[in-house]
Amino acid sequence: MTTTRLSARAAIASVTDPGSFTELPAPRRESPADGPLAWTGYDDSRARARAHTGEQESVVTGTALVGGLEATVISFEFGFLGGSLGECTGDRLEAAYSHAREHRLPLVSLIATGGSRMQEGMLALTQLQRVARQCVLTRAAGLPQIAVLRDPTTGGGWATLGAGADVVLALPGAQVGFAGSRVRPADADPAAYCAEGQYAAGHVDAVVPPAELPGVLSDWLRVLTAPRADAPVEPPAALDDVPPPATGWEAVRQARHPDRPRAGAYLDAYFGLRLSVSGDRAGGTDPGMLCGFGLREGRAVAYAAQCGTATRPAGYRTAARLVRLADRLGIPVLTLVDTPGAANDAAAEHEGAGAAIADTFAALAAAAVPVTTLLIGEGGSGGALALAAPGNTWVTPDSYFSVIAPELAAAILKRPPAAAPATADQLRVRPQDLVALGVARGIVAPEGQAP
Secondary structure, eight states: OOOOOOOHHHHHHHHSOTTOOEEOOOOOOOOOTTTTTTOTTHHHHHHHHHHHHSOSSSEEEEEEEETTEEEEEEEEOTTTGGGOBOHHHHHHHHHHHHHHHHTTOOEEEEEEEOOBOGGGHHHHHTHHHHHHHHHHHHHHTTOOEEEEEEEEEEHHHIIIIITTSSEEEEOTTOBEESSOTTTSOTTOOGGGGBHHHHHHTTSOSEEOOGGGHHHHHHHHHHHHTSOOOSSOOOOOOBSSOOOOOSSHHHHHHHHTOTTSOOHHHHHHHHOSEEEEEOOOSSSOOOTTEEEEEEEETTEEEEEEEEOSSOBOHHHHHHHHHHHHHHHHHTOOEEEEEEESOBOOSHHHHHTTHHHHHHHHHHHHHHOOSOEEEEEEEEEEHHHHHTTOOTTOEEEOTTOEEESSOHHHHHHHTTOOGGGHHHHHHHHTOSHHHHHHTTSOSOBOOBTTSOO
16 A cells, blocks of 8 residues: 655644644754764755755644644654654654643644664664653643654654554554564565554554544544543443343343443443544454543543453453553543453463453552443453442443352352352342442433433
């Protein structure tokens, strides 16, 4: 797939409101002839780059409106020495991050770079440390960072501004990877170095066509800069109008019914707008875990929702990433619990199931923002409990929560399979049992009905 390489200013114009961009002043730096390494011909190369692009450096920085919302914008000029990072680039990037923090603005990076500038040697490479520090300071300030990966996004630009952003979007067909095309192994799979491959591997949140990018960026800024509630958000209303089950086994059967409402339906009913994040940033995705941010009555809410399947380690890591990001941004969290349990196959163990579940428990335990949980189906053991908010978990009438599946409990107790229903009663897995035991705060009713 071929891509169109826009100039830095054309990239800015393609996603911002017309006439809204104001360039930031460039910091001044005195440089010796041919740069810090006295690299023969470097001054001539820079002069040609300036003449070719009309830019003084490989990045353009400023502020602009995106869908009427102000943001600090960084845009790389690939035509200027391959969008490479040198000392002057680092100066501009640092100034842009500082401006974002000083004025409490989100930061949007439109990246197209081949990496660090060879003609400045190690001094160019150390700019990545400067960028990393600015990224960390901006995180600590609670400001969102959104990266758009243009073609190409490689080397240190990918490993700092790109992969270090809170939300990572990519253009279709863009070359994305730490290794650029001229330095990767000759037999390397090209799919690993493109936007779609990075999305499949859990390193990119979405691949967005250029025509859709302005609207997607605007939506992300709307959500991430929206007001936040200080108190826990209300749980969603039940989507199935069924009475609480009479027995434990009836609770299990209702929760396992194939026609029961699932996470997607609950999220669609709850949010006016929702945007997904994808992947665990460690090489994995789990389609059975939906994570992202949305608007509920004009306020921002983060969500992590199980979809009724056995949750993979990548799903837990994605949920933990979501909770920690929401915590940094001060956005309350909603979790929807629905899983027969954590995936327990050999692959899950190799992928670090125990560590991933532990990390999810830790993320919720450490969160300073309020977390609300609704059990919407099966609550299978610790794999479900990892997403449950202590002291603020609610249940639907067609759900159950158990320390272990009744059939497995019967087997462990050396009971016949026919004893599973009676064992379910002993385990007290019904929604009303969970409330009586203090595990759940209450049973939610359908919209408009009293609980």
